[in-house]
Structures are given as structure tokens and as C-alpha cells.
Amino acid sequence: MSSQSSVAPSLWEGGGSPYATNSKKFGMWLFIISDSLTFSAMLFAYTYSRVTNPDWPKPFDFSPAIIFATVMTFCLLSSSLTMVMAVHAMNHGDRKATVRWILATMVGGAAFVVLHLSEWMKLINVEGVTPFKNPWGVPLFGGTFFALTGLHMTHVICGLIYLTIVATGIARGRFKAEDVEVSGLYWHFVDLVWMFIFPLVYLMSARVG
Amino acid sequence: MSEHIEELHVGGTAGTFAKVWIALLVMTGIEVLLAYEQVPTLIMLTALLGLSIIKAALIVAYFMHLKFEKLSLFLTLFPMLIFCIVLMLIFLGDATRIPHMRPGL
Numbered sequence: 001m002s003s004q005s006s007v008a009p010s011l012w013e014g015g016g017s018p019y020a021t022n023s024k025k026f027g028m029w030l031f032i033i034s035d036s037l038t039f040s041a042m043l044f045a046y047t048y049s050r051v052t053n054p055d056w057p058k059p060f061d062f063s064p065a066i067i068f069a070t071v072m073t074f075c076l077l078s079s080s081l082t083m084v085m086a087v088h089a090m091n092h093g094d095r096k097a098t099v100r101w102i103l104a105t106m107v108g109g110a111a112f113v114v115l116h117l118s119e120w121m122k123l124i125n126v127e128g129v130t131p132f133k134n135p136w137g138v139p140l141f142g143g144t145f146f147a148l149t150g151l152h153m154t155h156v157i158c159g160l161i162y163l164t165i166v167a168t169g170i171a172r173g174r175f176k177a178e179d180v181e182v183s184g185l186y187w188h189f190v191d192l193v194w195m196f197i198f199p200l201v202y203l204m205s206a207r208v209g
Numbered sequence: 210m211s212e213h214i215e216e217l218h219v220g221g222t223a224g225t226f227a228k229v230w231i232a233l234l235v236m237t238g239i240e241v242l243l244a245y246e247q248v249p250t251l252i253m254l255t256a257l258l259g260l261s262i263i264k265a266a267l268i269v270a271y272f273m274h275l276k277f278e279k280l281s282l283f284l285t286l287f288p289m290l291i292f293c294i295v296l297m298l299i300f301l302g303d304a305t306r307i308p309h310m311r312p313g314l
Binding site: 021053202203 | 221223226227230233234237240241243244245247250253254257258260261264265268269271272273274278279281282285286289290293294297298300301304305307308
């Protein structure tokens with residue numbers, strides 16, 4: 001790298017990109033940073049509500065609710081691995097493998113959404129939890145829980161639509177490696193947010209026995 | 210120039226990514242085990258947050274390629290993010306006092 005920079009025009013004369021990255025990727029990074037702050041604010045809203053209410057409910061039985069959420073985490077984590085493999089395949093110019101890996105990613109994401117929705121349905125229909133009331137007392141539990149997990153699920157669904165568009169484009173010979181990489185950044189971010197929601201919302205409210 | 214950028218961004222091999230994935234699964238397993246063992250709340254919260262931050266760092270570094278980007282990208286994005294998140298902790302002291310200020314508790 002140092003041997004090349006001596007030949008390349010000086011950075012100070014506009015000869016190089018300050019981040020050595022394209023504008024799409026930098027744009028996605030800026031979006032991710034601002035979206036992280038949105039999720040942080042919601043996690044803090046949940047935490048503050050919980051700290052101010054010592055009788056905060058612990059609605060998740062270890063079996064089946066926590067095991068169910070662990071399977072959801074596994075789906076999302078594995079879909080991140082397949083997404084990184086898609087980026088890897090596209091960097092090597094293998095469009096067919098890229099489409100296959102993106103489809104595998106979408107299966108993981110779709111499994112997550114289906115499991116999450118069935119968990120929501122159980123909470124709403126069987127346990128009687130709504131954003132405004134629940135059988136365990138503190139009404140804020142429902143409001144913060146549905147807002148936080150709902151916003152995350154919306155991100156996963158948007159990600160599935162995004163990946164459908166990218167996969168279709170790749171199969172038709174459109175889009176470049178950087179486009180797959182940018183969609184990968186978004187997908188990993190959605191996975192990353194779940195790495196905080198899962199322990200703070202589910203595991204901290206686990207009920208054993 | 211574009212070739213040069215492309216070269217910079219190809220970082221990590223399939224083996225590395227699989228190792229990171231296994232590490233993430235193991236850490237998730239430890240978290241679930243902590244929940245099963247019903248560890249005291251404060252220790253549990255510290256352990257979970259610690260593990261989550263390590264997991265997030267692994268995802269950002271390897272899956273999101275930040276380890277293979279220029280340092281300037283990291284320096285532009287992350288110190289500000291961490292600073293803003295830490296700022297959100299400002300009222301936590303007040304939040305912990307509220308339960309003790311309620312009459313009858």
C-alpha cells in the first residue's frame with residue numbers, strides 16, 4: 001500500500017477518498033449509526049421503565065419462551081453467516097452462488113419473522129398482552145416490548161424486501177459487488193440489534209421452574 | 210483506483226467467518242445458560258452486556274468488514290455513537306431513585 005501511495009496523487013490534493021470506500025457504502029454506514037441511536041433510545045426507554053418499576057413482570061418461561069427465542073437468535077445469526085458468504089461469493093464474481101447464499105439468508109430471516117409473529121400471537125391471544133395492559137400489572141411492559149420488538153421486526157421485513165430486490169437484480173446480471181456488500185451491512189446491523197434485544201428483553205425476564 | 214479499493218475490501222475467508230459464527234453461537238449459549246441458572250440480577254446484567262458488546266464487536270469487525278476498512282471510517286462513526294449512547298445513561302440515577310420516592314413502598 002505504501003509503495004502505491006507514493007505514486008498516487010496526494011490525499012491533500014483530492015487524490016484519494018478519505019475513507020477509501022464508495023458513497024453507497026458510506027451512506028449505509030451513516031444510516032446504520034443513526035438507526036443504532038434510535039434502537040439505543042428504545043432500549044433505554046425499556047430499561048428506564050423497568051428500573052422505575054420494581055414489580056416489572058417476568059413473563060418468559062424458560063421452556064418454551066426462552067428456548068423459542070434462542071431458536072430465533074440462531075436463525076438470525078446463521079442468516080448473517082450466509083449473507084457474509086454471499087458478499088464473499090460476489091467479490092469473487094460468482095453470481096449464481098451469490099443468489100443462492102442470499103436466498104439462504106432470506107430463509108433464515110423469514111423463519112425469524114414467522115417464529116416472532118407466532119410468539120406475538122401467543123402473547124396477544126393467549127396471555128392477553130396489549131401495548132396498554134397485561135395480566136401481570138405494569139402496563140408499560142406491553143408498550144415497550146411491542147415497540148422495541150416491533151421496530152426490529154419491521155427492520156427484518158424491510159431487509160427481506162431489500163434482499164429480494166438485490167437477489168433478483170444479481171440473477172438478471174445487474175448490480176455490482178458493492179451493492180451486495182451494502183445490503184449485507186444492513187442485514188448484519190439487524191442481527192446486531194437483536195444481540196442486545198435478546199439478552200436485555202428476554203433473558204433478563206426469564207422465569208425458571 | 211477502483212481495483213485498489215476492491216483489493217482493500219476483500220478481507221477474511223470462509224473459515225474466518227465460520228469461526229466468528231461459532232464464537233457468536235457459543236456466547237449466545239453462555240447467555241442462555243446464565244438465564245437458566247438464575248444468576249443474581251446485577252451480575253447477570255453485567256455479564257449479558259459484556260457478552261453482547263463482544264458479540265456486537267465481532268459482527269462489526271468481521272461480518273461488517275470494519276476491521277478491513279480504513280481507520281478513518283471507524284474514527285468518524287464510532288466514538289460519536291458510543292458517546293451519544295453513554296449520554297443516554299445520564300438519568301439512570303434518577304430512575305433508580307423513583308421507586309423509593311413512592312408513598313407506601
